[in-house]
Amino acid sequence: GVAVTWERSLLASQGYRVRLIPLGMFAWELLSPSKKTCSCTPAKIKDCVLGFFPILQWLPKYKLREDLLGDVMSGVIVGVLLVPQSIAYSLLAGLEPIYGLYTSFFSCIIYCIFGTSRHISVSIFGVVCLMVGQVVDREVERAGFDLDPVLSVLGGDRNSTRNGTEPLCDKSCYAMAVAATMTFISGVYQVRVGFVSVYLSDSLLSGFVTGASFTVLTSQVKYLLGLDIPRSGGIGSLVTTWINILRNIHRTNICDLITSFLCFLVLIPAKELNERFKSKLKAPIPVELFVVVAATLASHFGKLRENYGSSVSGHIPTGFLPPRPPDWSLIPNVALDAIPIAVIGFAITVSLSEMFAKKHGYTVRANQEMYAIGFCNIIPSFFHCFTTSAALAKTLVKESTGCRTQMSGLVTSLVILLVLLVIAPLFYSLQKCVLAVITVVSLRGALRKFRDLPKMWRLSKVDTVIWGVTMVATALISTEIGLLVGVCFSMLCVIFRTQRPEAPLLGWVAESETYESLSAYKNLQTKPGVVVFRFEAPLYYINKECFKSTLYKQTGVNPVWVKAARKKAEKRMLKEKEAGSGDKQSSIPVDLGLEPVGFHTIVIDCCAVQFLDTAGIRTLQEVCKDYGDIDVLVLLAQCNPSVRSSLLRGELFKEGEEHLLFHSVHQAVDFALGTRGHGHLSPPEVLALPPNSARPRGHGYLISAQA
Numbered sequence: 077g078v079a080v081t082w083e084r085s086l087l088a089s090q091g092y093r094v095r096l097i098p099l100g101m102f103a104w105e106l107l108s109p110s111k112k113t114c115s116c117t118p119a120k121i122k123d124c125v126l127g128f129f130p131i132l133q134w135l136p137k138y139k140l141r142e143d144l145l146g147d148v149m150s151g152v153i154v155g156v157l158l159v160p161q162s163i164a165y166s167l168l169a170g171l172e173p174i175y176g177l178y179t180s181f182f183s184c185i186i187y188c189i190f191g192t193s194r195h196i197s198v199s200i201f202g203v204v205c206l207m208v209g210q211v212v213d214r215e216v217e218r219a220g221f222d223l224d225p226v227l228s229v230l231g232g233d234r235n236s237t238r239n240g241t242e243p244l245c246d247k248s249c250y251a252m253a254v255a256a257t258m259t260f261i262s263g264v265y266q267v268r269v270g271f272v273s274v275y276l277s278d279s280l281l282s283g284f285v286t287g288a289s290f291t292v293l294t295s296q297v298k299y300l301l302g303l304d305i306p307r308s309g310g311i312g313s314l315v316t317t318w319i320n321i322l323r324n325i326h327r328t329n330i331c332d333l334i335t336s337f338l339c340f341l342v343l344i345p346a347k348e349l350n351e352r353f354k355s356k357l358k359a360p361i362p363v364e365l366f367v368v369v370a371a372t373l374a375s376h377f378g379k380l381r382e383n384y385g386s387s388v389s390g391h392i393p394t395g396f397l398p399p400r401p402p403d404w405s406l407i408p409n410v411a412l413d414a415i416p417i418a419v420i421g422f423a424i425t426v427s428l429s430e431m432f433a434k435k436h437g438y439t440v441r442a443n444q445e446m447y448a449i450g451f452c453n454i455i456p457s458f459f460h461c462f463t464t465s466a467a468l469a470k471t472l473v474k475e476s477t478g479c480r481t482q483m484s485g486l487v488t489s490l491v492i493l494l495v496l497l498v499i500a501p502l503f504y505s506l507q508k509c510v511l512a513v514i515t516v517v518s519l520r521g522a523l524r525k526f527r528d529l530p531k532m533w534r535l536s537k538v539d540t541v542i543w544g545v546t547m548v549a550t551a552l553i554s555t556e557i558g559l560l561v562g563v564c565f566s567m568l569c570v571i572f573r574t575q576r577p578e579a580p581l582l583g584w585v586a587e588s589e590t591y592e593s594l595s596a597y598k599n600l601q602t603k604p605g606v607v608v609f610r611f612e613a614p615l616y617y618i619n620k621e622c623f624k625s626t627l628y629k630q631t632g633v634n635p636v637w638v639k640a641a642r643k644k645a646e647k648r649m650l651k652e653k654e655a656g657s658g659d660k661q662s663s664i665p666v667d668l669g670l671e672p673v674g675f676h677t678i679v680i681d682c683c684a685v686q687f688l689d690t691a692g693i694r695t696l697q698e699v700c701k702d703y704g705d706i707d708v709l710v711l712l713a714q715c716n717p718s719v720r721s722s723l724l725r726g727e728l729f730k731e732g733e734e735h736l737l738f739h740s741v742h743q744a745v746d747f748a749l750g751t752r753g754h755g756h757l758s759p760p761e762v763l764a765l766p767p768n769s770a771r772p773r774g775h776g777y778l779i780s781a782q783a
Contacts, residue, residue: 198485209307389507
């Protein structure tokens with residue numbers, strides 16, 4: 077068309093190399109990938125199935141000679157460690173011990189089928205159990221059950237009648253219904269909205285886990301002392317629990333206290349020795365299992381329950397209970413509580429899977445991990461299980477004992493299956509204080525984070541403050557509110573850091589095209605009449621005033637004040653002229669507002685401006701207009717495509733002025749010097765389209781020009 081020919085000749089006359097590219101080629105190249113993506117072929121169906129079930133990919137390629145020994149060893153050891161922890165964490169969740177074994181069994185199998193990480197151990201996690209237990213206790217109390225310990229009736233009729241008419245489950249049955257319903261909802265959340273976990277930073281997660289560890293520790297003190305006090309929940313539960321403990325300290329069961337002390341005396345040194353000599357030991361010593369066996373035998377033959385009133389685990393049945401769907405009527409009661417549990421479980425699982433995948437040189441798919449942890453909660457919720465996630469301590473054990481693939485999880489589930497079918501009833505006499513000791517000792521890793529605070533403070537003061545705020549809020553208020561406080565505070569920190577970002581003036585590095593901060597580097601040069609300014613944050617409604625004030629301060633010129641001074645000087649001169657002072661005009665000193673500002677161009681380096689909103693576009697328009705009124709040109713350089721698109725849509729420049737957007741600061745400075753006659757004009761690369769009116773129907777061209 078005529079417009080294309082005219083633009084071609086105009087650009088060629090200015091020293092550009094011009095080539096015409098038919099737009100139809102771009103349309104075909106854009107449509108072809110879309111057709112390939114939308115097509116459905118047997119190969120795509122196969123890839124989809126293999127991607128959704130990773131076990132179908134790694135199991136046929138399993139190397140028996142290389143991987144089997146390590147997987148079996150790690151699976152057996154993790155299973156042995158998991159048995160006492162499953163029973164102990166069931167107590168933390170306010171449920172019967174058998175449910176913890178069910179949960180560990182099903183979660184290991186399901187993650188093996190759907191998971192992509194070879195090393196993480198998905199099972200019971202203390203912080204998640206605490207959050208589940210708080211909701212279970214609340215709903216049990218609302219249903220009219222007391223919170224005192226009751227004997228399990230899992231082996232017999234689980235239904236009772238109230239008022240002789242309506243059949244209801246007992247407390248244990250109802251508590252499991254609450255936990256299973258919340259587990260189902262948590263899994264649905266994880267499958268659908270797992271992306272929310274990206275808002276949880278590492279420092280926030282660490283602070284949350286440490287704060288929740290204090291709550292877990294507090295909840296176990298009553299078992300360590302053998303006190304029969306109700307479990308506190310809600311806001312300030314940690315303080316309330318300690319008040320109740322101190323009020324009832326005189327009722328301490330001496331038998332439980334001595335047993336707890338002896339277990340601590342064995343477990344803590346053994347754990348320390350395991351960590352100190354882990355490089356020399358082929359496998360960690362399963363000291364928890366030894367303690368459980370010894371304590372069970374001592375309690376049984378010493379008749380500690382009958383003689384001293386010690387609280388024991390009670391009957392643990394063998395086999396599996398019939399599947400049972402979640403109680404759908406409880407969904408409105410627990411839907412909100414399931415959100416933080418789902419987010420924490422998913423975030424910890426993905427974080428650990430990516431950490432160990434990077435360490436061992438393979439990749440995990442975050443989207444598939446979302447499905448894996450979601451199904452680890454959705455499917456087991458029909459089999460009397462509660463919420464699970466990955467756990468760091470068991471994952472470290474799994475890795476250090478030679479785990480090679482997900483097959484290790486299947487071996488772990490077989491160990492737990494053996495306990496469920498044969499060994500479980502033998503734990504009848506196991507004291508609850510022993511389980512509490514196992515839970516408390518497992519918190520050592522989270523509580524040791526205090527030793528890392530000096531290093532964290534040196535690395536990032538902001539992250540340290542986020543850690544502290546989240547930890548304190550989680551411990552002193554509640555786990556759910558603490559998580560919310562941590563997320564809000566971390567977002568506020570991000571906002572505050574973008575509200576008042578760094579905004580230095582830049583200088584030229586000699587014999588290069590690089591511009592760096594004048595305040596950070598020495599021996600930089602400045603071009604006469606040109607000021608280069610960099611704003612290191614997105615420009616949006618929160619920091620728009622900071623952008624203007626910093627720009628005015630760095631350049632030393634506020635165009636609004638300059639215009640006001642000039643107007644004031646003009647009015648003064650006009651009044652004196654009208655008063656007959658025209659013969660003295662030449663002797664009137666010009667006001668400061670009429671003095672030159674010292675530069676003719678401002679180049680704004682936008683390389684750190686990720687995006688603009690409408691307020692940011694208006695701010696740039698005001699800056700360009702205000703400086704233009706005092707004969708100062710404003711140029712923008714290094715704008716990313718999103719910012720360029722926003723500027724063009726916002727009509728920051730008039731038609732034909734798009735060349736004022738430059739690809740580099742050096743080009744913008746050369747252009748400024750060239751327009752003022754101080755250098756050679758070096759026009760930037762231009763990407764132009766012919767006008768719509770002159771574009772032939774069905775055909776078009778992109779004019780790509782380079783200097």
